[in-house]
Amino acid sequence: MTTVQAGPAPDDRRWKALGVCLTAGFISLLDTSIVNVALPSMEHGLGASEAAQSWVVSGYALTFGLALVPAGRLGDMRGRRQAFLLGLALFTVASAACGLAPGPSWLVVFRLIQGAAAGMVAPQTSGLIQQMFQGSERARAFGLLGSVIGVSTAVGPLAGGVLIDAVGTTEGWRWVFFVNLPIGVAAFAAGLRLLPRYPATAGKRETFDLFGVLLLGCGVLALMLPLVQEQQWTGRLKWALLPVAALLLGAFWAWERRQGRLGRAPLVDLELFALRSFTLGALISLTYFAGFTTVFFVYTLFLQNTVGYSALAAGLSVLPFAAASAVGAAAGGRLVVRFGRRLVVIGLGGVALGLLGVVVAVQLVPGRNVGWATALPMLIGGIASGLTVSPNTTLTLTRVPVHRAGAAGGVLQTGQRVGSAAGIAVVGAVYFAHQAEHGQSGTAIQMGLLTAVGIIMIALTLAVADMRERQAHPGPTWAADRVRRGSAEGGAEEPVRPGS
Numbered sequence: 001m002t003t004v005q006a007g008p009a010p011d012d013r014r015w016k017a018l019g020v021c022l023t024a025g026f027i028s029l030l031d032t033s034i035v036n037v038a039l040p041s042m043e044h045g046l047g048a049s050e051a052a053q054s055w056v057v058s059g060y061a062l063t064f065g066l067a068l069v070p071a072g073r074l075g076d077m078r079g080r081r082q083a084f085l086l087g088l089a090l091f092t093v094a095s096a097a098c099g100l101a102p103g104p105s106w107l108v109v110f111r112l113i114q115g116a117a118a119g120m121v122a123p124q125t126s127g128l129i130q131q132m133f134q135g136s137e138r139a140r141a142f143g144l145l146g147s148v149i150g151v152s153t154a155v156g157p158l159a160g161g162v163l164i165d166a167v168g169t170t171e172g173w174r175w176v177f178f179v180n181l182p183i184g185v186a187a188f189a190a191g192l193r194l195l196p197r198y199p200a201t202a203g204k205r206e207t208f209d210l211f212g213v214l215l216l217g218c219g220v221l222a223l224m225l226p227l228v229q230e231q232q233w234t235g236r237l238k239w240a241l242l243p244v245a246a247l248l249l250g251a252f253w254a255w256e257r258r259q260g261r262l263g264r265a266p267l268v269d270l271e272l273f274a275l276r277s278f279t280l281g282a283l284i285s286l287t288y289f290a291g292f293t294t295v296f297f298v299y300t301l302f303l304q305n306t307v308g309y310s311a312l313a314a315g316l317s318v319l320p321f322a323a324a325s326a327v328g329a330a331a332g333g334r335l336v337v338r339f340g341r342r343l344v345v346i347g348l349g350g351v352a353l354g355l356l357g358v359v360v361a362v363q364l365v366p367g368r369n370v371g372w373a374t375a376l377p378m379l380i381g382g383i384a385s386g387l388t389v390s391p392n393t394t395l396t397l398t399r400v401p402v403h404r405a406g407a408a409g410g411v412l413q414t415g416q417r418v419g420s421a422a423g424i425a426v427v428g429a430v431y432f433a434h435q436a437e438h439g440q441s442g443t444a445i446q447m448g449l450l451t452a453v454g455i456i457m458i459a460l461t462l463a464v465a466d467m468r469e470r471q472a473h474p475g476p477t478w479a480a481d482r483v484r485r486g487s488a489e490g491g492a493e494e495p496v497r498p499g500s
Contacts, residue, residue: 033156067119072410087120092184143333146390150325158315281396290423328386354381
């Protein structure tokens with residue numbers, strides 16, 4: 001038996017509570033990209049080596065990804081409000097520690113803690129949305145979440161460039177972290193007042209699967225380490241970790257099946273993967289993040305190292321994508337109820353088209369005007385990205401029972417982090433290889449972007465296959481099936497349109 005869910009909070013409070021969640025999500029995702037343009041400042045002002053700079057970026061991604069699923073499960077069991085506030089408080093304190101770090105080693109340690117705290121916050125957001133909203137309102141809420149995901153990732157280089165330009169190279173990197181403090185404190189204070197006090201959604205007798213956490217954590221670590229350290233760890237030996245990761249994740253799968261057979265609460269309910277909407281949605285999310293997040297990595301490198309842009313100018317050049325993705329995500333949150341998976345197909349096609357436009361613009365307008373030439377295709381890609389992220393999140397989680405929403409959100413976002421790391425490894429390898437062969441020319445960025453387009457086309461193929469299968473065999477929705485079976489579990493949803 002699971003705890004009966006309280007009704008949603010009054011309209012004004014639940015939308016304000018959503019604002020708190022989105023604010024915390026914004027600063028935690030902003031920190032995945034804002035530090036990229038601050039690395040030269042860290043080298044100049046702190047004496048950070050290339051290895052330390054690498055760990056400032058990759059260490060955050062690692063601990064972020066490792067914390068997601070256990071933190072989501074913790075929120076399911078102990079209450080999402082408590083887990084959210086704890087994660088936000090830890091993130092804010094760790095941000096202050098990063099800004100005050102006396103040396104590179106301390107900065108790396110605090111950065112690892114900051115990433116784990118961000119991983120604690122993220123799954124609570126999607127879980128709280130599922131608790132607070134239903135139907136079209138939930139789609140709108142996920143649309144706003146999609147806006148935050150797109151904007152925070154894309155606006156990071158711009159925000160970092162502005163701070164470093166204003167404060168100076170020597171101390172500018174510190175303010176990349178200090179900027180989180182007033183936002184984090186304000187969000188925490190608002191969260192204490194506004195976040196609903198829902199009871200824990202998991203059963204009272206459920207225990208935390210520590211051995212499952214260990215297996216999953218080691219598996220994800222073995223998978224992500226060679227990806228995030230691809231440029232720093234030379235040689236091929238690092239790839240030996242991938243079969244180790246496969247073995248560990250296979251052992252995790254077998255352990256979780258055993259937990260289910262024994263009637264114990266698993267860390268991840270494997271029945272989630274019996275839902276086609278969840279499985280394909282998670283795969284689409286993984287492959288899409290492998291393609292689109294790499295664009296900001298290689299494009300800002302190209303603008304600074306090849307074209308000669310400043311950090312601020314490079315950040316401004318990706319602003320059209322960031323602004324347009326916010327608009328597209330807000331629209332996608334409304335349109336997904338009507339168009340379902342077709343909207344994701346349109347969005348993925350639009351992103352591919354926009355990136356191809358950037359490739360053509362780099363070819364036709366070389367030199368310092370390239371930022372202006374790529375503005376329109378960046379705008380197209382941004383709108384399409386907004387039509388992809390939030391609708392896919394809505395469709396992926398809509399049939400997940402509320403008492404598993406935290407863990408499901410953790411699985412989905414772990415896939416996003418793994419996809420981002422894998423995409424940067426692959427696209428970065430292509431970019432740097434062509435740069436070494438052809439020097440500082442447009443060839444490297446063109447080949448890097450074409451690789452990203454190829455990855456996005458894989459996500460498009462998955463979305464088209466899912467859409468066609470659903471159109472051919474609509475079948476009953478999972479929620480309706482659970483109602484017919486008389487399930488006592490919480491979180492059954494209203495029917496979803498066939499083909500969504």
